[in-house]
Amino acid sequence: MSAEAVILLENVSRWYGNVLGLSGVELSFEPGVTALLGPNGAGKSTLIKLVTGLLRPSSGKVSVFGEPPFANPRVTRRLGVVPEEEELRPSAPVKARDFLVYLLTLHGFERQEARRRAEETLAAVGLEGAAGTRLRAFSRGMRQRLRLAQAIAHDPDLLVLDEPLTGLDPVGRREFIDWIRGFGARGKAVLVSSHILHEVELMTREVVLMTAGRVLASGNVHEIRRLMDAHPHRITVSTPTPKRLAARILEEPGLHSIAFSEEAREVRLETREPERFYRLLHRLVLEENATVEELTSPDDNLEAVFHYLVGP
Numbered sequence: 001m002s003a004e005a006v007i008l009l010e011n012v013s014r015w016y017g018n019v020l021g022l023s024g025v026e027l028s029f030e031p032g033v034t035a036l037l038g039p040n041g042a043g044k045s046t047l048i049k050l051v052t053g054l055l056r057p058s059s060g061k062v063s064v065f066g067e068p069p070f071a072n073p074r075v076t077r078r079l080g081v082v083p084e085e086e087e088l089r090p091s092a093p094v095k096a097r098d099f100l101v102y103l104l105t106l107h108g109f110e111r112q113e114a115r116r117r118a119e120e121t122l123a124a125v126g127l128e129g130a131a132g133t134r135l136r137a138f139s140r141g142m143r144q145r146l147r148l149a150q151a152i153a154h155d156p157d158l159l160v161l162d163e164p165l166t167g168l169d170p171v172g173r174r175e176f177i178d179w180i181r182g183f184g185a186r187g188k189a190v191l192v193s194s195h196i197l198h199e200v201e202l203m204t205r206e207v208v209l210m211t212a213g214r215v216l217a218s219g220n221v222h223e224i225r226r227l228m229d230a231h232p233h234r235i236t237v238s239t240p241t242p243k244r245l246a247a248r249i250l251e252e253p254g255l256h257s258i259a260f261s262e263e264a265r266e267v268r269l270e271t272r273e274p275e276r277f278y279r280l281l282h283r284l285v286l287e288e289n290a291t292v293e294e295l296t297s298p299d300d301n302l303e304a305v306f307h308y309l310v311g312p
Contacts, residue, residue, distance in 0.1 A: 003198065003290075004030070005028040005029060005063075006029055006030060006031060006064065006065065006138055006157070006189040007010075007027070007029035007051055007062075007063070007064050007146065007191070008027075008028050008029075008062070008063040008064075008160070008206060008281075009025050009026060009027045009028070009047075009050070009059075009060065009061075009062055009063075009187070010026060010061040010062075011024050011026060011059070011060040011061070012024070012025045012026075012050065012057045012059070012060035012061065012062055013025070013057065013058050013059045013060055013257065014046050014050060014055060014057055014058050015058045020049070021213055022045055022047060022057075022213045022214075023043075023212075023213045023214050024214070025043075025047065025215055026215070027059070027208060027215060028141070029189060029191060030185045030189070031183035031184070031187050031188060031189045032179060032190070032204070032206060033062055033181060033183075033190040033192065033203050033206065034189075034190070034191055034192070034203035034204060034206045034208060034282060035193070035194060035200045035203060035204055035206070035207045035208070035209065036191065036192070036193040036194075036207075036208050036243075037142065037193075037195070037197070037200065037207055037208065037209050037210065037306060038209060038211050039193065039195075039211060040209035040243075041300055042203050042210040042211045042212065042213070043212070043213040043214070044210055045084065045122070045162065045193070046131040047210075048160055048162055048191070048215070049192060050069075050085075051064060051078075051160060051298045052069065052073060052079060052081050052129045052160055053069035053070045053072060053075060053076055054070075055068045055070070055080075064079075064158065064160075065078060065157070066136070066199050067310050075144065076305060077107065077108075077127065077154075078156055078157045078158060079150035079156050079157075079158050079159075079160065080154070080156035080158070080159045080162070081151055081159075081160045081161075082147050082148055082151045082154050082159075082161045082162060082164050083162050083185050084162035084163045084166075084193075093134055093135075093136065094135055095131070095132050095133060095134050095135070095193060096117050096122060096127060096130055096131055096132070096133055096135065096138070096146055096149075097115070097119065097131040097132060099135065099150070100117075100118035100121060100122065100146075100149060100150060100153055101114045101115050101118045101218075101221035102189065103150050103153065104117055104118060104187040106154055106155060107154045109154070113297070117153050117154070118131075119131065121149045121153040122149055122151060124152075124179070125145040125146070125148050125149045125152075125179070125247065126145055126172075126279055127142065127146060127149065127177060129258045131140060132248070133187075134286070140312050141167050141168050141172055143167070144164070144166065144167045144168055144172070145168075145172070147266075148161075148164065148176065148179075149307070152183070154194055154225040156188070157189065158188070158191070159180075159183055159188060159189070159191070160190075160191045160192075161190065161191070161193065162192075162193045162194060163176075163194055163195070164176060164180070164192060164194070165194065165199060167194060173199060177203050178200060178206050180192065180203050181202075181203055181204070184204070190204075197303045197306060198303070201221075205214050205220050205221050205222065206219065206221075206249060207219075207220075207221050207224070207305075209224075209261055209305070209309050210307060211309075216309045217305075217309055221305055223304045223310075225299060225304065229271060231233070231299070232257070232270035232271055232272050233270065233271055233272070233274040233299045234268070234269075234270050234298050234299050235267050235268075235269050235270075235274065235277065235295070235296070235297045235299075236252070236266055236267070236269075236270065236294075236295075236296045236297070236298075237266060237267045237268075237269075237281070237292055237294075237295055238265055238266045238292070238293040238294035238295075238296075239265060239266065239290070239292055240265055240266060240291055240293070240294060240309055241290075241291065242260040242261060242262055242264075242265055242266055242289075243260055243262060244268050244269045245260070245284070245290055246258055246259075246267045246269075247261040248284060248288070249267065249277075249280065249303045252276075252277075253276075254271055254272065254273035254276045254277065255268045255269060255270075255271055255277075256269075256270040256271050257271055258261045258270075265267070265293075274297070281295070294308050
């Protein structure tokens with residue numbers, strides 16, 4: 001698959017009666033992992049339903065693989081979807097392996113190939129020991145793994161995940177994150193909706209931040225933060241000589257504020273030119289033997305960007 005846009009939304013709006021779900025959204029998604037982030041009611045689920053062909057746009061154009069996705073089997077056969085809602089009935093008497101084989105035959109695979117894929121996929125999501133177990137005996141975490149299995153067994157080109165980490169234990173969450181990153185690294189496209197910011201950061205740095213049906217920002221989280229000039233970057237430098245380092249930093253331009261603590265052995269500063277400061281610090285360490293024990297920035301992460309753009 002080429003690096004061209006897998007998903008394209010052109011001035012897309014979607015109304016539910018008098019309620020606006022999406023407003024004039026312009027987005028494109030290329031292969032790799034992209035996260036949709038925003039509070040409840042931001043429009044994430046509406047966007048996902050438009051991409052997966054469950055809804056038509058009220059206005060504008062949605063394209064997936066260059067075609068409109070609504071009721072389009074050429075698009076849907078290349079999709080893998082894990083919706084937010086639980087679609088597996090825990091009381092179902094069917095076994096996990098048989099469930100996957102059935103779905104794969106619906107995709108057009110011969111039964112022998114469907115069985116092979118089912119076995120391989122169950123192993124990939126950590127359910128190899130439960131292939132012959134009935135779904136009624138599955139825990140919530142096991143059902144979540146099976147939901148991922150049904151989405152990937154046919155090797156889709158686009159994987160759409162709505163809150164995929166729900167119901168997983170910490171080990172399962174880490175395994176899912178690794179698997180999602182690996183799927184994107186293979187040149188596939190992954191669109192994942194989540195509100196767990198620190199876990200999203202482990203999946204990808206490419207984000208779309210939404211609120212009230214609008215896109216606030218999209219792209220690499222570091223680039224988005226760099227462009228937010230209204231909010232100075234906060235940086236903390238741990239050093240055994242905070243007073244001396246603070247005095248030296250004060251001699252340079254581009255500083256918004258600075259404070260130091262001898263007791264905490266740190267310098268805290270704000271700057272609208274973080275790259276200039278990092279170059280200065282690098283020079284101080286190499287040329288003036290300044291000692292830096294640790295360098296941290298509470299603003300250099302997804303949570304800070306999300307907070308500044310969406311609000312508390």
